[in-house]
Amino acid sequence: MYSFLFKYIIIGDTGVGKSCLLLQFTDKRFQPVHDLTIGVEFGARMVTIDNKPIKLQIWDTAGQESFRSITRSYYRGSAGALLVYDITRRDTFNHLTCWLKDARSYAHSNMTIILIGNKSDLEQKRAVTYEEGEQFAKENGLIFLETSAKTAFNVEEAFLQTAKKIYEKIQKGDFDINNETFGIKLGAPQSKTDASSSGTGGTGDKAQGGCCGK
Amino acid sequence: MNNWKRFTFFDKEIVKESVKDKDEPSIQKLSITCTTSGRGRLIIGDQEGFIYFVDREFRNTSFQAYQQNVLLLHQLKERNFLCSVGYDDKSYGQASVLKVWNLDKTDKNDNPLCVRAIKLEKAISVTCIAVLEDLSQIMVGLSDGEIIAIRGDIFRDKTIKQKSIRQPDSPITGMGFMNTKGPSQTGPVLFAVTTTNVLTYYTAPQFKDQESVIDDEGGDFGSFIMSDDGSPIIARTDAIYFYNIDGRGPCFGFQGIKTKVLWFRSYLVVVGLENSQANNALFPGQSFGSPSQQNQINKNNNILNIYDVKNKYIGFTDKFDSISHIASEWGSIFLFSADGKIYQLEEKDTQTKLETLFKKHSYLVAIDLAKSQHYDNSSIADVYRKYGDHLYTKGDYDGAITQYLCTIGQLEPSYVIRKFLDAQRIHNLTSYIQALHEKNLANANHTTLLLNCYTKLKDVKKLDHFIKTDSGTFDVETAIKVCRQAGYYEHALFLASKNNRHEWYLKILLEDLSEHRKALHYIQTLEFEEADKNLKKYGKTLVSELPDETTRVLMKLCTDYQPIPTNDLFGRPMTDTLSTVSSTVGLGTKLKAAPEEFIHIFVSQTEWLVKFLEYMIQQNNDSPMVYNTMLELYLREDQQRGSGSDKKEKAYEFLTNPKAKFDQDHAMILAQVHNWKQGILYLYEKLELFNEIIEYHMENNDYEGLIRACKKYGVKDPNLWVRALSYFSITKQDCKNEIVEVLANIDRDNLIPPLLVIQILSQNKNTTLEVIKEYITRRLSQETLQIDKDYSQIKQFADETEKMRNEITDLRSNAKIFQQSKCNFCQSPLDLPSIHFLCSHSFHQRCLSENERECTICGPNNRRFLEIKKNQSDSAIQHDQFFKSLRTSPDGFTTVSEYFGKGILS
Ligand SMILES: Nc1nc2c(ncn2[C@@H]2O[C@H](COP(=O)(O)OP(=O)(O)O)[C@@H](O)[C@H]2O)c(=O)[nH]1
Numbered sequence A: 001m002y003s004f005l006f007k008y009i010i011i012g013d014t015g016v017g018k019s020c021l022l023l024q025f026t027d028k029r030f031q032p033v034h035d036l037t038i039g040v041e042f043g044a045r046m047v048t049i050d051n052k053p054i055k056l057q058i059w060d061t062a063g064q065e066s067f068r069s070i071t072r073s074y075y076r077g078s079a080g081a082l083l084v085y086d087i088t089r090r091d092t093f094n095h096l097t098c099w100l101k102d103a104r105s106y107a108h109s110n111m112t113i114i115l116i117g118n119k120s121d122l123e124q125k126r127a128v129t130y131e132e133g134e135q136f137a138k139e140n141g142l143i144f145l146e147t148s149a150k151t152a153f154n155v156e157e158a159f160l161q162t163a164k165k166i167y168e169k170i171q172k173g174d175f176d177i178n179n180e181t182f183g184i185k186l187g188a189p190q191s192k193t194d195a196s197s198s199g200t201g202g203t204g205d206k207a208q209g210g211c212c213g214k
Numbered sequence B: 001m002n003n004w005k006r007f008t009f010f011d012k013e014i015v016k017e018s019v020k021d022k023d024e025p026s027i028q029k030l031s032i033t034c035t036t037s038g039r040g041r042l043i044i045g046d047q048e049g050f051i052y053f054v055d056r057e058f059r060n061t062s063f064q065a066y067q068q069n070v071l072l073l074h075q076l077k078e079r080n081f082l083c084s085v086g087y088d089d090k091s092y093g094q095a096s097v098l099k100v101w102n103l104d105k106t107d108k109n110d111n112p113l114c115v116r117a118i119k120l121e122k123a124i125s126v127t128c129i130a131v132l133e134d135l136s137q138i139m140v141g142l143s144d145g146e147i148i149a150i151r152g153d154i155f156r157d158k159t160i161k162q163k164s165i166r167q168p169d170s171p172i173t174g175m176g177f178m179n180t181k182g183p184s185q186t187g188p189v190l191f192a193v194t195t196t197n198v199l200t201y202y203t204a205p206q207f208k209d210q211e212s213v214i215d216d217e218g219g220d221f222g223s224f225i226m227s228d229d230g231s232p233i234i235a236r237t238d239a240i241y242f243y244n245i246d247g248r249g250p251c252f253g254f255q256g257i258k259t260k261v262l263w264f265r266s267y268l269v270v271v272g273l274e275n276s277q278a279n280n281a282l283f284p285g286q287s288f289g290s291p292s293q294q295n296q297i298n299k300n301n302n303i304l305n306i307y308d309v310k311n312k313y314i315g316f317t318d319k320f321d322s323i324s325h326i327a328s329e330w331g332s333i334f335l336f337s338a339d340g341k342i343y344q345l346e347e348k349d350t351q352t353k354l355e356t357l358f359k360k361h362s363y364l365v366a367i368d369l370a371k372s373q374h375y376d377n378s379s380i381a382d383v384y385r386k387y388g389d390h391l392y393t394k395g396d397y398d399g400a401i402t403q404y405l406c407t408i409g410q411l412e413p414s415y416v417i418r419k420f421l422d423a424q425r426i427h428n429l430t431s432y433i434q435a436l437h438e439k440n441l442a443n444a445n446h447t448t449l450l451l452n453c454y455t456k457l458k459d460v461k462k463l464d465h466f467i468k469t470d471s472g473t474f475d476v477e478t479a480i481k482v483c484r485q486a487g488y489y490e491h492a493l494f495l496a497s498k499n500n501r502h503e504w505y506l507k508i509l510l511e512d513l514s515e516h517r518k519a520l521h522y523i524q525t526l527e528f529e530e531a532d533k534n535l536k537k538y539g540k541t542l543v544s545e546l547p548d549e550t551t552r553v554l555m556k557l558c559t560d561y562q563p564i565p566t567n568d569l570f571g572r573p574m575t576d577t578l579s580t581v582s583s584t585v586g587l588g589t590k591l592k593a594a595p596e597e598f599i600h601i602f603v604s605q606t607e608w609l610v611k612f613l614e615y616m617i618q619q620n621n622d623s624p625m626v627y628n629t630m631l632e633l634y635l636r637e638d639q640q641r642g643s644g645s646d647k648k649e650k651a652y653e654f655l656t657n658p659k660a661k662f663d664q665d666h667a668m669i670l671a672q673v674h675n676w677k678q679g680i681l682y683l684y685e686k687l688e689l690f691n692e693i694i695e696y697h698m699e700n701n702d703y704e705g706l707i708r709a710c711k712k713y714g715v716k717d718p719n720l721w722v723r724a725l726s727y728f729s730i731t732k733q734d735c736k737n738e739i740v741e742v743l744a745n746i747d748r749d750n751l752i753p754p755l756l757v758i759q760i761l762s763q764n765k766n767t768t769l770e771v772i773k774e775y776i777t778r779r780l781s782q783e784t785l786q787i788d789k790d791y792s793q794i795k796q797f798a799d800e801t802e803k804m805r806n807e808i809t810d811l812r813s814n815a816k817i818f819q820q821s822k823c824n825f826c827q828s829p830l831d832l833p834s835i836h837f838l839c840s841h842s843f844h845q846r847c848l849s850e851n852e853r854e855c856t857i858c859g860p861n862n863r864r865f866l867e868i869k870k871n872q873s874d875s876a877i878q879h880d881q882f883f884k885s886l887r888t889s890p891d892g893f894t895t896v897s898e899y900f901g902k903g904i905l906s
């Protein structure tokens, strides 16, 4: 079991390698011919932060405009976001502002966002410099990494750094753990109290019964 | 917009009812209100309150379950029970009745047995029900948003409470119990969809129907279905959403209004509207209008899609006229259209599907399909092969090899290898063969090929990795050979050392790297047998390169060998050597090699061989070969030092060393070959070959030596003198002095009769009488003296005999007068009774013991004579003894006469 469950969302233009990043992280493989994501896909993996088992539950979204509304509904309840662009396609970098705006307006304000310049293996086709990416991240208060879903370069780090940041925020007491809209859940032992307090229709005596149960 | 592949994995047919009986109602003519299925039957409820059971041949049976219409049907999966909701009362607006039917039992009218009928307290129309398999909970959803929980033992409890767990709110559109089996112990969780949100209820008693809103979007009537594994699905206009207990899971963005969903096997069947007007997807998440609106739209074409959500393809898609109900049974999906038509969609068999997939090059789907259908490994591998072949022909070698990797263990590796050899795709080939090794399926050829790939690619890192981390998945010998050939000696060495192929290790060190010192060191770390073997094999090279060190190692090997502990220089485990060392120590036996087996390796290194052998001799080795060789070396050494000094001191010293254990015959040959007089003589002497010694002197005409030899050995073999005599007698030279000396010796020991001496000497004309005059005179006078002596002795014996004879006659013929006055025993005067013996001794009777019949004085003496006599006659009979003494006696005649004396013929 896990101590915490963090929900992530991966966003960015279509074709930047979001699904590949997820697959590389969860399955440790690269599948070059990948179906276009239709809607939202899902992956999960256990990691360890500060010696605690943490489950990462990751939403991989479709980048296309037509799915934007579906995607938006997943922002809520995400603790972390991976905002991905393709270093070989400048347009994907240019769209970052739009994505960031979306994220800021649909997610809770304390969502941890990491900017990822993917396909770093295609150095010869690079269209966005590392410095540009870094600069954008800095301006917007994001973590920044260049990765390659193909070679797995920095993939692990991207997910882990985000998790660390979220964990730090929890330690600082930035979140109400019991509020699921933050995309963080406590592990099984606390599930009862967790469920009782989040139950909207729950009346006082019911909640008490739940607590005293075991 | 969506890029899911489309296939036609279903055959569509219009169902023809087999109606035998005119009375039997036709399904097509019914006004169907609801359907369910299970246990080999489709179950249909209608407006008239009848429930129909349809079998596979599409014959039906029916019974009236309600007075009015049937609203809902739910067939349990595990038990043959049916739950239904309908109206019994005629008056509209009355409460509906929940009935539970045991389909295995019949009542008196031959209808299914109604186990329980519960009239709902609220007269509000029921929209859906959810039933736990054990019937302990039945949840009823109402159009006013209430959820009524009916709990209890429906078979026994007299009254069953109806509890509202949700107050009126937005209408309930779908409900189901989630699959909550597993470790979470949440008990049954009810998943409820309303028009505005999604809720869960923890229905286990300890949770007291605790409610959670897990999504702020709801779903419309017909949009909810529970998959077979108990995960809820809501088909909304913008997408199809999957849920779990915590809320939304993944979703698939298939847009459009959906009217009905059904879970079939692993497919999600979705009936939607083909709509230009469905562009209300512009307002996603909004519910689409009232039921009346829906009906209107239903008049338009319906579109049916069958999704395989796991493999992400569309298994079937077609248009239908308004589908009003949908159900599945017998591996088919049944569609009931509003105009009474019934369609059957039958899934194609897997093989056909696979073929379709191959044709469309959808290999990934094919692989998933084959796996999900539990195809055997070889069939699945075959799909991978097809995929690989496809990618290969497209020139995607990287992709192809990935597929071929999945065929390992099934597909013959040569199939793949040949392809990539042809294409010169060495990287791909490498990864494939590498995988073969990882799976332990590689043979020696594969290893060779892989290593060749590595070496050709100059991929030292991979080579390192392969060689250093591999745990016995390849043929070591081959690997060593290939590495060696390619000049990767380090790797070859590593392998050899790791796998204890010492011979290879040394071969590479010596033949390829000329690392003699290292090799020698390595040998010393080996166990005795290996060290012994390898020193024999490589000793020659080592001795010629490192004579000093090698000799020292050999010395150790041949005396008391113990491997030196490895300093892990070669990566071999220390413990190995240590343990064996201790074990040999424990046994207490010293391991040593036979030094003679190493002599040959010192060819042309005599100097070191001498050192080696000297050491061995010093160590008291007892192999004759060592001593033989040593001797030979000494002799040779002396020879080399120059023939001037013919001393051969060392050799002689060695030869005469009592500790030396050489083979004397061998030594003899050596001495002879080297014409080493001193040695030869010493050996002759040692072997007591006195004849040879004098012969040697004779051959060398060394008179002095000859005489000396005769003097020395004459004691042991007097015949030497005789030989010397005959030698001197025939030599032409004048050797008077020698002959005299010889004769003196012959004479002293009386070796041969004078006559023979004369005979021998007469052979040489040079010999003058003068030489033997003295001898002959001496002999003759001696002889005369002897004869005289004999004569006097004869006379003496004859006299004695005469005397005895007279005595005997006297005893026999004359009386004997006993004149003794004293007892010969006690010396006191004799008195009666007394006993007198013929030997003139007399005794008191009392002085003799009772049975004494002999004279106590003469008796013992006489008895001795008798004994001798008896012995003599006895031994005379023993002929063996006779011949034996005859043979050994120096004078046969004496022996013969002696035996005559003993009475050999008497
Ligand atoms: N060279 C390279 N190609 C990548 C990388 N990540 C993804 N791709 C390719 O980019 C394409 C789009 O990837 P995908 O994950 O489907 O993008 P998504 O639409 O963001 O999910 C695919 O053809 C991938 O093979 C990468 O790190 N390096």
Ligand SMILES: [Mg+2]
Residues within 6 Å of the ligand: A015, A018, A019, A020, A035, A036, A037, A060, A061, A062
């Ligand atoms: Mg994608």
